[in-house]
Amino acid sequence: MDKFRMVFQYFQSSSESVMNGICGLLALATVKMYTSFEFNCPCLPRYNVVYGLGVLLIPPAALFLCGLIVNRQSVTVIEEWKRPTGRRTKDLGVIRYMCSSILQRALVAPIVWILLTLLDGKGFICAFSSSVDPEKFVDFANMTPSEVQFLLAKVPCKEDDLVRNSTSRKAVTRYLRCLSQALGWSITLLLIMAAFLARSLQPCFHQATFLQRRYWSNYLDLEQKLFDETCCEHARDFAHRCVLHFFDSMRKEIKARGLSISRDHQGKEEGEGEGKEDHLHGITNQDQMNRLLATWYVSKPPLDITQATQAHPSGVDGSVRWPPSPLGRRVSKQTDV
Numbered sequence: 290m291d292k293f294r295m296v297f298q299y300f301q302s303s304s305e306s307v308m309n310g311i312c313g314l315l316a317l318a319t320v321k322m323y324t325s326f327e328f329n330c331p332c333l334p335r336y337n338v339v340y341g342l343g344v345l346l347i348p349p350a351a352l353f354l355c356g357l358i359v360n361r362q363s364v365t366v367i368e369e370w371k372r373p374t375g376r377r378t379k380d381l382g383v384i385r386y387m388c389s390s391i392l393q394r395a396l397v398a399p400i401v402w403i404l405l406t407l408l409d410g411k412g413f414i415c416a417f418s419s420s421v422d423p424e425k426f427v428d429f430a431n432m433t434p435s436e437v438q439f440l441l442a443k444v445p446c447k448e449d450d451l452v453r454n455s456t457s458r459k460a461v462t463r464y465l466r467c468l469s470q471a472l473g474w475s476i477t478l479l480l481i482m483a484a485f486l487a488r489s490l491q492p493c494f495h496q497a498t499f500l501q502r503r504y505w506s507n508y509l510d511l512e513q514k515l516f517d518e519t520c521c522e523h524a525r526d527f528a529h530r531c532v533l534h535f536f537d538s539m540r541k542e543i544k545a546r547g548l549s550i551s552r553d554h555q556g557k558e559e560g561e562g563e564g565k566e567d568h569l570h571g572i573t574n575q576d577q578m579n580r581l582l583a584t585w586y587v588s589k590p591p592l593d594i595t596q597a598t599q600a601h602p603s604g605v606d607g608s609v610r611w612p613p614s615p616l617g618r619r620v621s622k623q624t625d626v
Contacts, residue, residue: 308394311359315398319352323405330415330445334438337445341416345406349399356395362387365510375588383509386502400480407473410466411445417465418444425464426457516585526568527578 331340357363366387369379406412423429423437432440443452444461452458491499572578 308360312356312394312397315352315356315359316401319398319401320405322348323402323409328411328415330411332415332443332446332449334419334442337415337419337442338417341412341414344412345403345416349402352398352402353395356398357391360391360394361514362391362506362510365513366391368513369509372589373587376591377589380502380505382498383502383505387506387509390506404473404477407469407476410469413469413472414462414465415445417468418442418461421461421464426460429457520582523568523572527572530569 328344330337366384369387370384372379419438419441421441423432423441429437429440440452440455440458441461443449444458444465447453447458447462572581
């Protein structure tokens with residue numbers, strides 16, 4: 290379980306290469322899911338359309354949601370959009386850039402599923418077999434409309450006795466499969482052309498603005514990631530101090546009762562209390578920590594680190610003060626919440 294958690298946290302990194310790798314894995318998983326999916330058309334009027342369109346649209350919707358879930362920036366965009374302005378203004382251009390990046394990656398797997406479905410043709414044949422014009426096929430010329438609709442609904446079921454040897458069934462199948470594949474290849478061509486134009490025309494626009502939005506979108510993601518890591522380190526140190534305080538009180542109570550305590554155990558506790566680096570920075574109770582976290586949410590510090598070393602996030606007296614810098618220091622060195 291720990292290894293799985295580590296892998297999941299690694300895949301939630303803000304690195305674009307990692308996110309592109311996740312998109313590739315989702316696309317490969319989509320291909321595997323489709324090849325292992327057993328397609329069974331109900332071959333009944335009105336039900337064929339529901340089943341065929343469901344196969345065509347419902348899995349892509351689920352894959353799209355999965356693409357949003359595994360993308361760490363999805364939560365970052367929502368937090369940036371909903372947060373109070375405070376001491377830091379919001380850049381709508383950065384939010385739009387992050388939304389565009391998220392949507393592009395989340396749409397990869399759904400598009401792969403839709404293209405596979407159209408190129409295969411089974412779902413398209415199931416959904417639209419009853420919509421074919423029966424006058425184009427000879428076997429349906431001398432039948433009543435109800436019989437025609439019933440037989441057209443049976444077209445996807447080639448093993449059915451009613452249409453097993455019917456030449457019109459094969460003709461309808463070929464006709465719908467050709468339409469489905471033509472639609473699939475057309476969508477593929479349009480997507481390739483759109484990607485080509487986007488890549489070719491990108492240098493024609495303002496590159497400075499693009500670089501700025503890309504930089505600050507990465508910054509927002511990394512800031513949240515570092516803040517979470519710093520909070521974990523601070524909480525670990527706070528819990529460590531509380532536990533040591535509990536056992537220190539117990540040791541004093543044992544001494545007061547005249548009982549003996551192991552010297553090795555006593556020396557180990559004192560060594561842990563003295564040797565551990567202080568990450569609390571004056572936080573001594575729950576109220577101080579709650580005010581500090583509320584301050585981070587309500588009024589994030591401005592993007593200015595010129596006075597980063599002249600202030601401290603919290604004082605010993607319990608007051609909460611923020612430095613101008615939101616960057617903070619490395620967790621393993623000097624951790625500020």
